[in-house]
Amino acid sequence: MSNLVKQAKLQVAQIVSAALAKAMADGALPEAPLPDFAVEIPADTAHGDFACNAAMVGARTFKRAPRQIADAIVAAADLSGTFFDRCEVAGPGFLNFFLNGSWFSQSVLAVRQEGDHYGRSDMGQGQKAMVEFVSANPTGPMHLGNARGGALGDCLASVLDWAGYQVTREFYINDAGNQIEKFGKSLAARYLQIYKGEENVEFPEDGYQGEDIKQRAREYADLYGDKLVDCTPEERSHALVDYALPLNIQKLKDDLAKYRIHYDVWFKESVLHQNGSVQKIVDLMKERGLTYEKEGAIWYKATEYGAEKDDVLVRANGVPTYFTADIAYHYNKFAERGFDWVVNVWGADHHGHVARLKGAMDAVGLDGSKLDVVLMQMVRLMRGGEVARMSKRTGKAISLVDLLDEIPVDAARFFFNQREPNTHCEFDLDLAIKNSSENPVYYVQYAHARICSILKALSAEGVTAESCTPEQLALLSTEQERALIRHLAGLTDCIEQSAKALDPSKMTKYCLETATLFHKFYNACRVKGEAHDLLQARLNLCLATKQVLANVLRMLGITAPESM
Known part of the structure; x- marks a missing residue:
């Protein structure tokens, strides 16, 4: 499994470490232990694809100004055989590294070659x-x-x-303890009320009041009649729990299966x-x-x-x-x-x-x-700009089943993972059913469908994707193409960060950014009508984007439609 971002970061670290050693050997810097430095992706990649703070953190070690250290590193840096074509010093001593075309070519090839497995990491090492x-x-x-x-x-x-x-x-x-005891007493009271009347059977003060309790008691009465009326309270509760609990557990399984949870x-x-x-x-x-x-x-x-x-x-x-x-x-x-x-x-x-x-x-x-x-944190449902508390269908508090009756499963799974788990979730029911780019899940799915539409249209004209050489893919050199490729290459890193933070919202954000960058690329760069090599390179980029969107949507349990 390839991680071109990790490989590039490792190369930067190796280039800088070797340059520092050479600068010390040449006398450009005094002999000293190599400082601990970091390699990051800057927020604005116009100033470099990767940035390194070695000169800044090395000031105390080398007793030199950061700018002087940075100049020595650049002078001694050997970029041959790497993914980089130049390194520049910025500001007081930041080192900015710029990727060459081979990295972008390799990134597209990696997606195309690894297909459904692209993005997978071995970070967990198979731990249970x-x-x-x-x-x-x-x-x-x-x-x-x-x-x-x-x-x-x-x-x-x-x-x-x-x-x-x-x-x-x-x-x-949780099929033991107080809640099951309370469940049994609630069922028993509702069962006796069928035969003795509600006014003659006291309902437990802390009992479960839901209609589902009445329903289970009525089902039992319909099946077995009044056989429990003259039993001891313990026998009655036990029999009703033995009947109702397996049904409720099966209902949980069925409802969660509708939600694509197994x-x-x-x-x-x-x-x-x-x-x-x-x-x-x-x-x-x-x-x-x-x-x-x-x-x-x-x-x-x-x-x-x-x-x-x-x-x-x-x-x-x-x-x-x-x-x-x-x-x-x-x-x-x-x-x-x-x-x-x-x-x-x-x-x-x-x-x-x-x-x-x-x-x-x-x-x-x-x-x-x-x-x-x-x-x-808690969920707040919104409808028409106001808090929605009641189900349209039942008039009762909205349950999982009510929610899935009202909105698509795709929207529910995406919306609930749009915010970090520890933040309050405001769920807009109106937005979740909109078929427009305002709806984030629609926006992402539309990008996937749009690529399928492009491929279909080209195929109708006899144009199909061919395997591209690195030299052909190096033609992908516009700002929009490289921004998209850079983002696709970051999928594995994003998955690892999401796993470390226990935060799937990083993946929905990644999806949205992928869709945005694809739309920018497609609006700026023609596919149809270009010369053969450029057309094929762009077609391969479209396919790589489609693959990444499909992989992440599959990870999130959301469909990737081919038409919308």
Whole structure:
């Protein structure tokens, strides 16, 4: 897998290091250790394709003015056999390197040769990484936070895959504990109300009020009649949960599949209780001297591992807390299933839980630094310039399914990944369905479709793409052509940065910039009607752009249409 940007940066570092050594050997600079310097891509490439600060950071080392050091480096620099045709000194001593035509030619060739794999990186070295996301309670429909978390988590998993990690997507089913108990009581109350009347059966004060609870109770009654009316409350709740929970879990799977999200693992919390994993964690923490008893409960000395206060592991009634199950779950991820890196996508309201859980990993003998949590801010839906709270279809709070009934999946996945996860997301429902360049996903898809249209039109005239030589591709020398090529060459770097930052919004921004640069190129540079070599070079650039757009859209789980 080629990364021409990384190769060029490496060449700059080698050129500068060799030039400094030569300048010291020739007496142009005093003998001194080579300074640590950086090679960057400047914001304005008119002043150079790559910039190096070696002269600036070397001032103290060489006891010379940066400009004097920079002049010595340029005088000693050997650019033969590299991607660069010149190096200039700017301002007080910045070194600016300018690429030659061969780098641009190689960049287009790399896209064309690597095709569907172009952009992939080996940064992750095949390490096992898990992304756990959504993990909505199976007690009701998914809400807008889950909609954002689904798009974010799924695209992040794809980015990590492209960055060279062996990725597992996981959904943690909270099918144990208080929420399931509350679920059972809510179902039981609605079931009894069918036979005894709402006025005669009190609904739990903290019960789940949704229509979905009434629906599940009615379904059970239609199938099995009044057989649970005379049961004990425990038997009634248990039977209703056994009926409704699998249906709700299947509904989660079906709804997420509509959203193009498919998990590798659906992990049930109940398994951790049934197979003794939760008790094993309590025993392990006792053995490590991390617990104490107080008022009949077992406490974990969380403050010894960075938490603000200690946590209860097992309540006085003998029931483990959710936090204990969470420790057991993450112990399972690392110690039992061998993941090298775990990323959880959580709502911002969980921020206080992050340090607690990372500290607990350290406490049980694992490495808390290998657990990362992406905290995701809330979503605000806008319609007609105002906040939209109710679904047009149901008149209730907007759920994931309501959203996907109203807007295309492509728009949902793109819009939810347009902002960094830790920023609030304002989702414009009107914009998401617009077929115009104002709609960012339409704008990107249109660029791909436009290229397909160009290729189709040329093909109708008997013009098809041929393999180009580096010399032919070197004809791509206009400002617009080189800006586009430079951007295409940066895909792998962008994927790596996105993976490091756990931020898929870098990829949607990359898509938009690709579309913008393509439109600028196409408006400035004719393809049809040019001389053979230039026409073929530009046709190959069109194909390279199409390939890059298709690859990134595939990574984001968004379609790349051939016509619009």
